[in-house]
Amino acid sequence: MRRPDHQTTTLSAEAVLAPYLRDQAAGFLRSLRLHREHSAPTDAGTHRAEEAARALRHAARRISGTLHTFRAALEPGWADQLRTELAWLSGTLAREHAYATRLGRLLEALHQLSGAQLPAARTAAVPAGQAEPAAGDKERAALGVGAARAGALLERRLTLARTRAHSAALQALGSSRFHAVADAVALLASEVPLSSTAPDQADDLLHGPAGLAEQRMLAAVAALPPDDALQPYNEAQDALWHQARLLLRLHRYAHEVVRGAPDPVLTGAGHALDLHRDAAEAAAAASAAARTPRIAPATAYALGVLHADQRHEVEAARSVFRETWPYTAAVTAP
Amino acid sequence: MRRPDHQTTTLSAEAVLAPYLRDQAAGFLRSLRLHREHSAPTDAGTHRAEEAARALRHAARRISGTLHTFRAALEPGWADQLRTELAWLSGTLAREHAYATRLGRLLEALHQLSGAQLPAARTAAVPAGQAEPAAGDKERAALGVGAARAGALLERRLTLARTRAHSAALQALGSSRFHAVADAVALLASEVPLSSTAPDQADDLLHGPAGLAEQRMLAAVAALPPDDALQPYNEAQDALWHQARLLLRLHRYAHEVVRGAPDPVLTGAGHALDLHRDAAEAAAAASAAARTPRIAPATAYALGVLHADQRHEVEAARSVFRETWPYTAAVTAP
Incomplete structure (x- = not known):
């Protein structure tokens, strides 16, 4: 559904916004149906339920973002109300996913640091008597013990948090509040409540707000602190x-609405910032776990290593973002 | 004292080796005298004593390396004997310096992670209600407590080790074993015991061994494991x-002997490998300190962070070495 630029500028806000919102609403309802089918206790398709939940969040975020950015082209009371409810819903659903991601990321990092290399690889390659004594074995052994305990501690903490988030999500999906959201989205799939000015040309009601969203984003990027690669903390x-x-x-999302297709550069930059967020939260989770009373020093030690590694990944994600970010213009805040 | 290539190839091994060894021997004796002058308890010039010890090690390593590489051009029994004694001496002197460097490096890293940024910087810049909750404050507080304790622990351990190494160095410098080394170096400053074949052309006795030293080094570099930036452990x-x-x-050192001047590329590469060694040993020291019985979890946690940071610096030093290393040829071991 990519549209050439010259065409977009002559389309009305209605002709651009309404199909986009209807598509996303249809996607929302489809993934909701899939989620219900695969969430039954007799069904082994947990993976499918997760996929459906992901698609549900995906659509909810896009609808909510569109209602936010293009509020002036829509019936404002309705837009504000639905946006608030969708933010509640996607926030609730995202929590379970976030805990699962965080645990996976931390266990993977622990796995890498405890068992990646066998110290035996050294002995064959170095002429006897010439190598300086290596403390690698002891370090690895110390890490091994602590890493196993840290893994168990994180698994306990994050699985508990995830289970609670899962219950909260199921409760939310069964609530009357959710049914009201689903009803509103079902209505949106057939009819988009536009403002009285929406039949106007797209320039005012689409490109104006989309340009503002871009400017705010560019100002936020320009306001990011300068690179200081040696300061991960x-x-x-x-x-x-x-x-x-x-x-x-x-x-x-605004770009998707106006241009009719995602921009791969923005997708890549967004991915780097997602990794940044994931690493920052994983570092915080390691740090929080280290404040558990009465943990063994070896456990705390491994959690410290983990914290540092995740902070280095935060730094790496910032570098990736900076290296791939194509807009270097000096931007003034709107 | 840089000599053009065409000249070197026609110089005898004696004409090249003897002046180099005499120079280094003179440097050894000069720094020994300086060290004695500034080591007296009434003298505040600890820094000068350290400088002199550094120059002493510098000369001892160069003499010892030259005796090793160009053994065939020298009286072999004498060369082997002096080399062994110089290795003992520079090893003994290096230990004190290594503990001091390690402590400095670890305290600097702790300082960076405990106090670099004030969390207050955040509040002003982000619009209220839009930021996701940040756990930075708690993380920093946890690190602060642990970092202070870890710093005290490392200072205690490494200062003790350094003091012991200092006593051992002073004892070595007062020993009859050392006086025998100093006597041998004093003789070397006036007369270099060459093998009977040393008056031959430089090609056989200088370029042969120098080329072999280069080949062994290139083979060792070629044998380094491939880059895997995500595996600091x-x-x-x-x-x-x-x-x-x-x-x-x-x-x-062989290059210095044959060409008459250091090669800046090799100096830079050597510096990266020195940093690699320092970071690896600092990581091991953090790990060893974490095995102290009955330390608090917060201390262990900060030591874990420290360990990880130093391992990331190990990785960074490897990257610097790889990026600046100019020889990419596939090398077969000699």
Whole structure:
């Protein structure tokens, strides 16, 4: 459904917004149906239920973002109300997914640091008597014990959090509040409540707000602190990056609406910022686990290693973003 | 004292080796005298004593490396004997320096991770209600407590080790074994015991061994494991890198002998491998400190962070070496 530029500028806001919102609403309802089919306790398709939940969040975020950015082209009271409800829903659904991702990321990192290389690889390759004594064996053994305990601790904590989030999501999906959201989205799939000015040309009601979303995103990126690769413990800067991620997402969705297709550059940049967020939250989870009372020093040690590794991944994600980000213009805040 | 190539090839081994060894021997004796002058308890010039010890090690390593590489051009029994004694001496002197460097490096890293950024920087820049909750404050507080304790623990351990190494160095410098070394070096400063074939052309006795030193170094570099940037916990590979560092050093010294001046590329590569060694040993020291009985989890946690940071610096040093290393030819071991 990609449209050439010259055509877009002559399309009305209605002709662009309404089909996009109807498509996303249809996607929302389809994934909701799939989620219900695969969530039954007799069904082994947990993976399918997760896929459906992902598609549900995907559609909810796009509808909510569109209602936000193009509010002026829509019936404003309705748009604000539905947006609030969709934010509640996707937030609730995202939590379970986030805990699962975080646990997977941390266990993978623990696995890498505890068993990646066998120390035996050394002995054959180095002439006897010439190598300086290596402390690698002891380090690895110390890490091995602590890593196993840290893994068990994180698994306990994050699985508990995930289970709670899962119950909360199921409860949300069974609530009357959710049924009201689903009803509103079902209505949206057939009819989009536009503002009285929406039949106007797209320039005012589409390109204006889309341009503003882009400017806000560019200003947030321009406001990011300069690169200081040797300072991974700058948690104080994380919030600015998370903010840039949210504004980039709104811009990506607005771009999808106006251009009719996602921009691969923005998708890539968004992916780097997602990894940034995941690594920052995983570092925080390692740090939080280390505050568990009465843990063994070896466990705390492995959690410290884990924290540092995740902070280095935060730094790496920032580098990837900076290296791939194509817009270098000096931007003034709108 | 840089000599053009065409000249070198027609110089005898004696004409090249003897002045180099005499120079280094003179440097050894000069720094020994300086060290004695500044080591007196009434003298505040600890820094000068350290400088002198550094120059002493510098000369001892060069003499020892030259005796090793160009053994065939020298009186072999004498060369082997002096080389062994110089290795003992520079090893003994290096230990004190290594503990001081390690402590400095670890305290600097702890300082960076505990106080670099004030969390307050965040609040002003992000619009209220839009930022995801940041766990940075708690993380930093946890790190702060542990970092202070870890710093105290490392300072205690490494200062103790350094003091012991200092006593051992002073004892060595007062020993009859050392006086025998100093006597041998004093003789070397006036007369270099050459083999009977040393008056031959430089090609056989200089370029042959120098070329061999280069080939061994290139083979060691070629044998280094391929880049895997995401695996900083490959302590098993450290020994191969330490081995490459030692062979590069022998090659650097042989190059100095034959060409009459250091090669800046080799100096830079050697520096990267020195940093690699320092970071690997600092990581091992953090790990060893974490095995102290009855330490608090917060201390262990900070030591884990420290370990991870130093392993990332190991990885960074490997990258710097790989990026600046100009020889890419496939090398077969000699």
